[in-house]
Amino acid sequence: MSTNRPFTLSIAGFDPSAGAGVLADIKTFEQHQVYGLAINTANTIQTENNFLAIDWTRIDFILQSIETLFRTYNIKAVKIGVVSSLENLTQIVSLIKNISPETKIVWDTVLKSTTEFDFLSIKNQKVLIAILDKIEVITPNYNEILKLNTSENSAEKIAKKLSQHCNVFLKGGHHPTEKGTDYLYLKNEIINLTPKNTTIFPKHGSGCVLSAAITANLSLDQDLLLACQNAKKYTENFLSSTPSQLGHHYV
Numbered sequence: 001m002s003t004n005r006p007f008t009l010s011i012a013g014f015d016p017s018a019g020a021g022v023l024a025d026i027k028t029f030e031q032h033q034v035y036g037l038a039i040n041t042a043n044t045i046q047t048e049n050n051f052l053a054i055d056w057t058r059i060d061f062i063l064q065s066i067e068t069l070f071r072t073y074n075i076k077a078v079k080i081g082v083v084s085s086l087e088n089l090t091q092i093v094s095l096i097k098n099i100s101p102e103t104k105i106v107w108d109t110v111l112k113s114t115t116e117f118d119f120l121s122i123k124n125q126k127v128l129i130a131i132l133d134k135i136e137v138i139t140p141n142y143n144e145i146l147k148l149n150t151s152e153n154s155a156e157k158i159a160k161k162l163s164q165h166c167n168v169f170l171k172g173g174h175h176p177t178e179k180g181t182d183y184l185y186l187k188n189e190i191i192n193l194t195p196k197n198t199t200i201f202p203k204h205g206s207g208c209v210l211s212a213a214i215t216a217n218l219s220l221d222q223d224l225l226l227a228c229q230n231a232k233k234y235t236e237n238f239l240s241s242t243p244s245q246l247g248h249h250y251v
Contacts, residue, residue: 005035006219007073010212011062011092012081012108013042013054019246020205025079025212027249028234032216037073039065041083048204048245056084063095070099077136078103079215081208082110086127097134104136104218108211109144125149132165137224139211141171159185169214169228171207184228191225193232200239203247210235 010025018024022038029036039062045052069075078096083089089107096103128148132138140148142155145168149158159168163185172181172195180195203209213234217227241248 005033006076007037008034008216008219009037009039009069009075009078010081010215011039011041011066011078011083012110012208013044014040015044015046015205017047017204017246019048019203020208021081024205024208025081025215028209028212029216031234031249032213032220034216034219037069037075039069041081059084059088059091062088063091066092066095067099070096075100075103076219077106077215079106079108079212081108081211086124086131090127090131093131093134104215105134106211106215106218107131107135107138108207109138109140109148110207111144111147129165132162135166136218137167137169137214137228138162139169139171139207139214141207142175145170156183159183160190163187167224169210171210182228182232184225186224193229195236196233197236197240200236201243202245203239204245206235206239206247209238209247209249 008029010022012025013021015021015023022040026036026038041057041062043055080089080092083092093105096105145155145158148162152158152161155170159170162168164187168185170183170185172178175181182193184191184193210231213231214227217230222230237250238247241250
């Protein structure tokens with residue numbers, strides 16, 4: 001059992017290409033010197049370029065896994081990735097907070113694959129808000145955040161509205177005019193995070209890596225702003241590591 005590294009949990013899908021999902025999260029956790037634990041929400045058939053199929057894990061199996069790990073380890077932070085429904089996400093988040101109220105939760109709002117395969121639809125705003133009230137930060141990009149609130153057509157307005165319930169790290173990879181500039185929406189403040197490394201290449205799973213890095217940094221007791229700043233640096237190194245869709249992980 002680890003005695004000098006904080007335990008950090010990924011609850012996400014299994015990507016056999018290891019570019020995204022729990023495998024990418026565990027790589028990121030290890031580079032941050034936190035001890036990574038993982039629970040699969042789904043098995044997938046995919047490569048970095050193609051998404052073919054998904055087989056969802058039963059929610060009772062996921063919940064039993066959460067209970068088992070939390071009874072055994074002191075888990076400081078959890079990253080949640082792809083889930084099949086808001087109802088299942090509600091059960092996952094509620095169970096974590098019931099067992100360990102101090103554990104911080106990062107939700108990477110994976111709603112659709114890059115090949116346009118839909119994972120999760122947001123149909124009930126009240127259920128969504130109840131979930132957000134229990135989460136430390138969500139990490140949508142400009143396409144994903146528009147699906148979190150269909151009554152608004154502005155990513156910035158949605159981020160500001162949602163930030164009254166949890167912090168919002170709005171990823172800038174799909175920003176219409178400021179590529180690579182991220183915005184951290186706090187309850188009463190908006191902080192822009194400009195890119196430091198412009199020699200980057202698109203990567204499969206870059207959003208997973210960013211949210212996993214934030215989660216690892218929160219496990220290391222960094223405050224949210226510092227955790228996000230350091231995660232952005234790590235992700236930029238990941239994006240610049242190779243010209244291909246699959247990146248390498250470095251400290």
